[in-house]
Amino acid sequence: MFEGAELDQRVSKQEYAEREPALRAALIAAQARLAESDAALVIVIAGAEGAGKGETVNKLLEWLDARGIQAHALGEPSSEEAERPRFYRFWRRLPPRGQIGIFFGSWYTHPIVRRSLAESDQDELDRELDRIAEFERMLADEGVLLVKLWMHITKKQQRKAFEKLASDPDTAWRVSDLDWEFHRTYDAFIKASSRALRRTDAPHARWHVIGARDARHRQLAAGQVLLESLEKRLAAAPVPVTASVPLPAPAPVNVLNSLDLGLRLEREVYEERLAALQARAGLLARGLTASNRGAVLIFEGVDAAGKGGCVRRIVHALDARWYVVVPIAAPSDEERARPYLWRFWRRLPGRGQFTIYDRSWYGRVLVERIEGFAAPEAWGRAYSEINAFEEQLIDAGILVLKFWLQISPDEQLRRFAERGAVEYKRYKLTPEDWRNREKWLAYEAAACEMIERTSTEIAPWHLVPAEDKLHARVQVLEALCAGLESAIGADGAARKRRGKQRR
């Protein structure tokens, strides 16, 4: 993997002086075309310490128009980042369409360093690499051009580089004890890196290994790779606009239409159980907060299914300092300029917080699919993207609960009429609600497919017959309590385990 990069490749001063201006002009021209395109460019700069990664970034920044590029040198996570899934810090820094983000200190750093310092085993490394591959696949599918540059030097070259830096008082600070530790573990680093490169090299996310011994060669090679990747992408024919596809039809018998919508609760029973469940949910939520874990609740269902009412009963049990309710409607232009899941990543809960999504990322495979806002290949791959996303939440200790509220068309009509009649509910009824109603069966079919593909063992869908609001609210609160209970239980068990290890 690194053999080619160990050949003695050098560029003379003169050759550099001859080639640099043309390369720079071509790069800036390509950047200008990128700015007009619908692609974002993500550059990953990786490689051994001492290989001139920082210098490469500096040079790229010097060559390119600073107004469309940002470098992200990531050290320790901030407290806000440390509270969230590990990819949060990368998601929040993704460049919008037309712009460039350089990541040095990327998603590769943590798994490779841990493995080379023997802080993780190979299985863990492989799991991390799978996650990275998923992430990059998603980026590419969402129109992000990925260029991954690996700066390679040999162990001997690394030692020389460190010694040179250390001998000059102006640069000695750049060689830390950790760097020497890296040098001692160079072979393990190369082994882990080699594995990482192999498992994450893909047509849509190519690795480019560059011999970094000679600064001028390194620089020109990096610029050349970047230029070629950009030109290839910008020359690619635009994706043809998809012809409209027929609306899906639901199976005659399916998980939604076979729900028992006759389930009902007497108001008196409801009041009593609601009060008890709210008290219980409040107590359990406090436990979740105390154990510094977050929670994500998702509410989906047709218009007027009672999502807002369920949310209101839940937040009634919570302290205002614990939760936010995030309604999902049309994305802002900042959101539209980035991969689809960005708008959800940016609102993820920190420790001890609940984020309650009123509609969610599932809009991709519901409204966006039905209305043709997303192309079939976009919503088609969303199922696995969503599953991977939710897995990351859960791995970060976040409780994920997903509710689908189901009512009949007749009940929806009745509720629309009621909304029109009750003054303080009138604001909820829009012409769009009537339009959506006409596509009832298509939504039912899309929802069934969604449930089929995303009701996973770690994040199952809770299907809630909601014809009777009272019954629905109680069922949702019961599921919430059960979810919180098992989350706290798992946490308690984990604590106990840790406690044992300590003894």
Added chain:
Amino acid sequence: MFEGAELDQRVSKQEYAEREPALRAALIAAQARLAESDAALVIVIAGAEGAGKGETVNKLLEWLDARGIQAHALGEPSSEEAERPRFYRFWRRLPPRGQIGIFFGSWYTHPIVRRSLAESDQDELDRELDRIAEFERMLADEGVLLVKLWMHITKKQQRKAFEKLASDPDTAWRVSDLDWEFHRTYDAFIKASSRALRRTDAPHARWHVIGARDARHRQLAAGQVLLESLEKRLAAAPVPVTASVPLPAPAPVNVLNSLDLGLRLEREVYEERLAALQARAGLLARGLTASNRGAVLIFEGVDAAGKGGCVRRIVHALDARWYVVVPIAAPSDEERARPYLWRFWRRLPGRGQFTIYDRSWYGRVLVERIEGFAAPEAWGRAYSEINAFEEQLIDAGILVLKFWLQISPDEQLRRFAERGAVEYKRYKLTPEDWRNREKWLAYEAAACEMIERTSTEIAPWHLVPAEDKLHARVQVLEALCAGLESAIGADGAARKRRGKQRR
């Protein structure tokens, strides 16, 4: 101030049941109208511990449509917040137009608590209150409706409230040692609060003191105040669209046209000085980074004045991990929906970072003024808003350097022609550049007024004759080095002082 609130105001269960539905309906109707308006609503919930602030927030959240409201219960700042000026955490949470943000734990908490625990003196409190008054003035001017609710209870009522909470195992956790400390210092708290309310009560930011002993009274009173404030604001006649105002004309002799544009540097001298200055700037920047202070650099000047070239020479001296270059063009829709300075607050540097703005908040009094994008009352008040903003940066230890690059109309023309001719510079030239050129004198006049009003002793403008690019770059780097030097010096001196105190 609190006398009225100490009267024995109670609402019976029956009265509450009668009044609540109408109030709630009116509130939700008003919220729907707010959503359509160009106003954002900020609700501040303050008052003594035990006065039911959290319950009030919970009730408001229950009454209103959760999809347009967010409560912010602010405890300790995150590490990202702690690295930035204190108001950063409030700015980043400002609601967009049409939405509601509830702040409990607001900008009042810190100064009042510090004063009541005798951690600050009255002068410090007053300075904080002045800053708050400025902030709220700006919010109101930018179309934010401010409703400030103060929940009042007497010391005796507070003790009772704490004792009641403490006696129930379900609520005992809500009374902390700090709460009892607050109780012991209740009188000082009331004194500081009374001063705070008096000095920050204004027609555009009214305080409403509510007797909070009786929960039902407190709740209805809070809802009523909110409703009346909303209705008053929504009934207000829309601000008339300003007729176009004549373009300003510059004084015959002014600070810009009297700059010596004949200053030049030989390329040889330039190369030498540039290299020395960049080395020096890099070293000093490292010092700033090491002392965990941030820096904000601003570049303004007509098109083709050489802002980008100066920025490039500066970043060449910096490590990529230290800086971001933020180009300021048209705001995004998320930015447009919030007060003008929001887009700059969100990009402020953390510790050890440089944020370099290519164009800046001064666009308000330059392009927005000239092109009529901002009404005269908006850009007219921007001078003092900007001065207050920069003062906050400097108070937070951020180095602020502002550069105005000046060239002649002839030189601009020459550079436009050159841009058209050189391939990799062509992208920089747009039709807008030619349009702006026609308003040369108006821009000169606006810039002169800007410099006049915002060249303060803490953040002076550096006026740079830029007819000769080489001279300009050297002058900018010299100013940068001097600025960094004095910032590090001040820091060193401050450290020495702290060192002495310790002995």
